[in-house]
Amino acid sequence: MxxxxxxxxxxxxxxxxxxxxxxxxxxxxxxxxxxxxxxxxxxxxxxxxxxxxxxxxxxxxxxxxxxxxxxxxxxxxxxxxxxxxxxxxxxxxxxxxxxxxxxxxxxxxxxxxxxxxxxxxxxxxxPLAGVTAYRSLFTRAKISPEHKVLITGIGGGVALFGFQFAKAIGCQVWVTSGQNLKLQKALELGAEGGSLYHDEAAFKSMAKEVGGFDIILDSAGGSNFDLLTKQLKPGGTIVFYGAGQGPITHLTAANVFWKQLNILGSTMGSPSDFSEMLLFVEKHKIKxxxxxxxxxxxxxxxxxxxxxxxxxxxxxxxx
Ligand SMILES: NC(=O)c1ccc[n+]([C@@H]2O[C@H](COP(=O)([O-])OP(=O)(O)OC[C@H]3O[C@@H](n4cnc5c(N)ncnc54)[C@H](OP(=O)(O)O)[C@@H]3O)[C@@H](O)[C@H]2O)c1
Missing domain, CATH: 3.90.180.10 (Medium-chain alcohol dehydrogenases, catalytic domain)
Structure with missing residues (x-):
């Protein structure tokens, strides 16, 4: 072979x-x-x-x-x-x-x-990206249709499955990316809005307009993580499955405890997550x-x- x-x-x-x-x-x-x-x-x-x-x-x-x-x-x-x-x-x-x-x-x-x-x-x-997105959003973050969701780095494999899964249950979804072209593609797929992750002012203004997010799905970590948690609504959840931008260097503790935030890690998924993900993809005819x-x-x-x-x-x- x-x-x-x-x-x-x-x-x-x-x-x-x-x-x-x-x-x-x-x-x-x-x-x-x-x-x-x-x-x-x-x-x-x-x-x-x-x-x-x-x-x-x-x-x-x-x-x-x-x-x-x-x-x-x-x-x-x-x-x-x-x-x-x-x-x-x-x-x-x-x-x-x-x-x-x-x-x-x-x-x-x-x-x-x-x-x-x-x-x-x-x-x-x-398989890998699908089960990672599924467990992060459903098993860990307990996503439901009324949630306003932010997916960071929309060009990625896991990020796009997260986007499609959240849209499939009726969530409103916003995105970030490193490239305007990718933001444009996400808008064509039904994103409510998007901003470049390196443009802090534009990102903050998008989050303010939304009124804060219920769930953020992230794989970047790094120095921007604190900024992300500040865009969560009280009681909101950030679930992350990677740290592509390196260690999380800063976290404003008072923001996390005062707003009763949930910070969740997630990795791939169990055989049950995998088979539920396949059923979900089949049911919603996700491509x-x-x-x-x-x-x-x-x-x-x-x-x-x-x-x-x-x-x-x-x-x-x-x-
Ligand atoms: N724990 C697990 O089980 C698990 C499973 C799968 C993946 N991962 C990890 O998750 C990460 C993504 O994996 P993937 O396979 O989906 O990768 P991929 O398809 O290569 O995508 C790379 C991702 O990184 C994003 N990105 C780059 N710089 C960023 C920044 N400064 N802020 C936010 N996003 C940024 C890109 O967004 P744009 O293209 O929009 O700029 C894109 O979403 C990797 O670090 C991977 O190792 C972990």
Missing amino acids: KGIVLKSSGETAYENISLNPPNSDECQISLTHSALNHRDLWIILGKYPNIKFPVILGSDGIGSMCQEGFIINPGLLWGADPTHQSDKFEVLGMPTNGTFATQINIPTNALFPKPSHLSDIEAAAL PIVDSVFPLQDFQKAINRMQDGEQFGKIVFVH
Whole structure:
């Protein structure tokens, strides 16, 4: 089989790999499509814990066995407690060989039926980002239709699923981005308004006009986090699943306790979150927003696009 192997920090290659027979709890499936997550880029850049070499990268994938199609849950060994993952939890693609390959050995319980309204390309875009957005908003932040929601960095894979999920239940949704073009695209998809995240004055003025947000979904962290929490209504919730802009350097404690705010962290999701997310996507006929499609051999072009922050939605590979 062929796949994208991380050979050392910053060095990947598309090469022939031999695959062992599956273990007794696994099956071997042929992968037809996969999708890129920011996690893959962090791993290549060496900005991820416990990196090992060589490994086949990739967390998202769809494939088939005996002519039956499957979508893969990339969160392995969640454990019994729905409130948090076990210490054995791992994400497909590091340290276990991942989905950027033509075949994979995968635990049978990680295989789920593909939502029937999705094309193969759309289905491949869904797993990791979809379950992260779903757990953040529904399991953790308890989103409901009357909530006014802010999604930061709307160009991202998780952010766009968060946007689509919140819209699907009837929420009003505002967005931020680093680029006006992405704000424009979000407005076309039904955002109530948007502002650039580097323009503090414009952001504050948007939040003032809204009257504050009930829920903010964020993956940036960094020095802007405090500013975000100040735009929450009393009793509001900020749920974050990443810290792409680095550590949260400041938090105005009085703002948090006086306004009775909730600050929640979230990571991927349990098998229940994953299967509920698939049902939700099927019920609301949500179609993942696909930015671009590359042959797997053109992996580096896809990585460059993500590293340059050009994408609006998911970058998908055809194998
Ligand atoms: N904990 C988890 O389970 C989990 C799961 C998935 C992702 N993550 C993390 O979440 C982050 C996003 O992942 P992804 O796969 O969705 O990435 P992605 O598709 O590459 O998107 C990158 C995101 O970063 C946003 N961004 C960049 N600079 C920003 C800033 N200063 N303020 C706000 N947003 C900013 C971009 O917004 P624009 O494009 O609009 O500028 C875009 O939403 C990554 O750090 C990833 O590691 C964590």
